[in-house]
Amino acid sequence: MKQFFRPSANLFAVISIFVSLYAVAGIFWGLAILDRANWTRRVNLPVEQPIPFSHQLHAGSLGMDCRYCHASAAISPYGNIPPSDTCVTCHHEIKRNSALLAPLWESVNNDTPIPWVKVHDLADFAYFNHSVHLTAGMGCTNCHGQVNEMPVVWKVHDMTMGWCLDCHRNPEKNIRPREEVWNMEYEFPPPAQQAVLGAQLVNEYGIDKSVLANCSICHR
């Protein structure tokens, strides 16, 4: 090959290898940023649903307790979405003929679930458990924000590993008395008082901070 290329061609080859390495690295870097960007993670973007079910109306104005529909969060790993029957309890009379409720009657008549779109959806390789967090004094608002004020639900946190770890390293900043976990109006005391209360609750609830950042806690 040597006779076909001038010595400067070697330099050119080396440069083009470097340029393409950087280009490839750049693409991965870009993808990584995009993956963490709020836009791709749909943070603060309302999610379109088959029925525009309003938490603002039902849990806010009508004052329904979250447990009316999501009680299993307290006792199981999952938050669960209520079955159509839960809606029928009221809507067989209220707004029965509303066009917005057509998918509800379709679901009841065909005995199929309403195809709700998941708002929060962790990667399968990460393990999460609701009841453990509720027992540890972590409230719905810590992770989901003021759902009772949302006309349709959106994510308020990106739910990346960094976000999980931020709390796992400092649970005392986010902890509240257990009986307040469903309370959407709970107000945390000012930081200095929270530091004292937080340390006390972490101790009382037997939370072992030293293991919470271990990979095997969430990747099992």
Ligand code: HEC
């Ligand atoms: C009348 C039943 C009902 C009540 C009461 C209710 N929800 Fe919901 N919730 C639903 C339904 C149906 C969905 C699925 C549709 C959607 O995401 O909007 C849902 C979705 C959610 C989601 C998003 C789930 C996902 O896809 O990731 C969260 C978080 C949530 N609810 C929290 C709450 C909280 C907190 C309360 C109390 C303030 C509450 N809900 C009260 C019925 C209810």
Ligand code: HEC
């Ligand atoms: C405890 C009773 C109750 C339950 C349970 C309930 N709703 Fe409602 N819903 C109401 C009331 C009351 C209204 C307001 C009616 C009005 O504006 O006059 C309403 C309004 C609505 C509307 C707006 C209808 C329109 O035309 O303005 C939709 C959509 C709706 N609900 C969907 C649902 C879905 C889906 C579920 C089940 C996840 C559900 N509701 C569960 C009581 C309930």
Ligand code: HEC
């Ligand atoms: C420590 C953070 C945290 C707390 C506290 C928390 N959640 Fe969640 N929630 C999550 C995560 C993470 C997911 C997504 C889980 C997944 O995709 O596996 C989720 C998913 C959900 C879902 C959707 C479940 C499904 O089957 O798709 C509902 C509903 C929900 N949460 C309701 C609640 C309610 C109600 C409370 C308060 C009692 C609450 N969550 C407290 C983090 C939390």
Ligand code: HEC
């Ligand atoms: C607001 C604070 C907070 C956030 C956010 C949070 N956690 Fe936790 N998590 C805790 C605390 C506190 C414990 C310790 C519970 C105990 O030891 O009783 C815990 C425990 C756990 C456990 C151990 C459960 C078991 O069975 O022992 C897992 C798994 C876990 N968290 C996963 C996650 C994942 C995944 C995320 C992010 C999607 C997350 N957590 C976000 C506070 C949080």
Ligand code: HEC
């Ligand atoms: C508190 C829970 C938690 C702990 C502890 C944790 N992870 Fe993760 N990890 C997650 C979650 C949640 C995701 C998925 C985030 C997403 O959806 O992008 C993740 C994603 C990852 C990924 C995929 C790449 C990425 O960044 O999305 C790798 C690799 C990983 N974790 C390795 C580790 C290692 C190594 C450790 C121990 C040093 C560890 N994790 C500890 C929750 C955790």
